[in-house]
Amino acid sequence: MGNVSPRIWSDILLALRSECPELARPWFNALEPTDLQFGVMRVRTPTETQRQYLRQQCQVAFNQAAQTTLNRLVTVEFVAPPEAIMTDRPLSFEEEGDKPILNPDYTFDNFVIGPNNRLAHAASVAVGDAPGRVYNPLFLHGSVGLGKTHLLQAVCHRLVANGNGHGPRILYLTCETFTNHFVEAIERGALHQFRYRYRHVDALVIDDIQFLGARERSREEFFHTFNTLYQSQKQIILSADEAPNGINGLEDRLVSRFSWGLVVRIDPPCLETRMAILHKKATLRCAELPEDVIHFIAATVESNTRELEGALTKVLATSQQYGGLVNLDIAKKALGDHLPAARRLVGITDILEVVTQHFNVRPADLQGKRRNRSLAFPRQICMYLARELTAMSLEEIGGYFGGRDHTTVLHATRTIAEQRTQQADLHQSLLQLTEALHHRIP
Numbered sequence: 358m359g360n361v362s363p364r365i366w367s368d369i370l371l372a373l374r375s376e377c378p379e380l381a382r383p384w385f386n387a388l389e390p391t392d393l394q395f396g397v398m399r400v401r402t403p404t405e406t407q408r409q410y411l412r413q414q415c416q417v418a419f420n421q422a423a424q425t426t427l428n429r430l431v432t433v434e435f436v437a438p439p440e441a442i443m444t445d446r447p448l449s450f451e452e453e454g455d456k457p458i459l460n461p462d463y464t465f466d467n468f469v470i471g472p473n474n475r476l477a478h479a480a481s482v483a484v485g486d487a488p489g490r491v492y493n494p495l496f497l498h499g500s501v502g503l504g505k506t507h508l509l510q511a512v513c514h515r516l517v518a519n520g521n522g523h524g525p526r527i528l529y530l531t532c533e534t535f536t537n538h539f540v541e542a543i544e545r546g547a548l549h550q551f552r553y554r555y556r557h558v559d560a561l562v563i564d565d566i567q568f569l570g571a572r573e574r575s576r577e578e579f580f581h582t583f584n585t586l587y588q589s590q591k592q593i594i595l596s597a598d599e600a601p602n603g604i605n606g607l608e609d610r611l612v613s614r615f616s617w618g619l620v621v622r623i624d625p626p627c628l629e630t631r632m633a634i635l636h637k638k639a640t641l642r643c644a645e646l647p648e649d650v651i652h653f654i655a656a657t658v659e660s661n662t663r664e665l666e667g668a669l670t671k672v673l674a675t676s677q678q679y680g681g682l683v684n685l686d687i688a689k690k691a692l693g694d695h696l697p698a699a700r701r702l703v704g705i706t707d708i709l710e711v712v713t714q715h716f717n718v719r720p721a722d723l724q725g726k727r728r729n730r731s732l733a734f735p736r737q738i739c740m741y742l743a744r745e746l747t748a749m750s751l752e753e754i755g756g757y758f759g760g761r762d763h764t765t766v767l768h769a770t771r772t773i774a775e776q777r778t779q780q781a782d783l784h785q786s787l788l789q790l791t792e793a794l795h796h797r798i799p
């Protein structure tokens with residue numbers, strides 16, 4: 358532990374778990390502070406994926422926990438062992454922006470198998486263990502929130518683990534990123550590099566491929582990428598919200614190629630599976646829920662697993678107000694009389710937090726009166742997201758952000774909506790923020 362005593366470190370973890378219970382994970386126990394110098398506490402993470410996750414999701418919380426515990430200004434810096442950096446990082450264009458590439462929670466171990474996803478799970482494991490040899494391509498489809506992204510990432514984790522330190526070249530990305538990158542490559546006249554990068558991988562994993570339907574030139578490019586990889590027996594894994602022949606705008610040659618390997622549908626989970634998932638998710642958040650509460654949540658929220666998680670989050674958050682106690686009464690209070698829709702679960706405070714983190718500004722600044730551009734822009738983003746994701750009125754939103762008038766909010770939302778259609782990077786940031794809010798585990 359270098360010059361950080363075990364006692365202090367455990368106090369820091371304790372502070373973190375009590376201040377931000379939603380962030381805590383059992384694997385935090387494997388973190389190890391190596392030294393504290395010049396106000397920087399270096400903490401070693403076992404894997405590169407974990408390091409990226411911590412940096413992206415937990416940086417502020419760790420800084421605060423360290424500061425509270427040591428009572429002075431400290432910044433936590435996460436470092437991964439060099440060998441992990443070499444081997445534990447699937448290749449992705451998103452790495453350039455240091456976005457989290459894989460969610461450390463999305464592993465096979467954390468995936469609950471039920472009748473609804475048994476085949477999808479088995480096929481994913483098989484592909485993770487014998488890429489390019491069993492099902493190629495593997496195509497998973499199902500409606501939103503049923504675990505497609507989780508399974509895709511679990512395969513990536515498995516491929517990395519099976520690489521035994523020989524870092525297989527895995528490209529994991531969304532269809533959105535593929536098309537954006539393709540367009541950029543054309544604009545910069547860098548098509549050659551683009552092709553080299555996409556066609557020299559051991560596994561190409563593309564999430565939400567349905568978006569390809571609307572992009573003709575990207576589709577053409579993808580067709581050739583597919584053929585090259587397929588012919589050299591490299592693994593291709595795709596997910597979509599529809600079966601290949603149900604995707605709008607996809608031509609026959611792609612539909613038929615997508616069906617060459619194995620096409621598997623994931624269905625919504627039954628009650629029993631939903632309960633098992635809740636158990637798993639609660640454990641992942643270091644929380645324990647009584648059986649009747651698990652049953653109540655699983656019976657109330659039927660639609661999909663993402664909403665189920667949102668409901669669990671809501672119950673855990675409400676229980677914080679009661680000193681961490683979770684019982685049926687509190688669960689009922691948390692979920693109200695009605696089934697909460699996932700969108701309604703996004704709270705204005707979540708938006709404020711996610712946006713301030715993203716832009717590295719303070720919440721008080723966005724809620725204050727100052728109007729300089731560096732604050733006005735993130736504030737407008739907040740207003741736009743609040744309008745999109747909560748049921749708040751223009752007046753309420755204006756009130757929350759420094760008592761501003763509803764016309765200000767309207768102007769902000771229109772400005773962002775318009776800029777969004779013109780600026781790909783803004784669009785991308787908004788997608789990420791929205792995704793973060795929907796996945797949020799407060």
Ligand code: ADP
Pocket residue numbers: 463467468469470471474499500501502503504505506507508634637662663666
């Ligand atoms: P999709 O990509 O299909 O929209 P995700 O993979 O994002 O869905 O899943 C939404 C959430 O539900 C994620 O947090 C994921 O971990 C969780 N989830 C879905 N299915 C399962 C499962 N069978 N076991 C555990 N967690 C699951």
Ligand code: MG
Pocket residue numbers: 505506507564
């Ligand atoms: Mg997904």
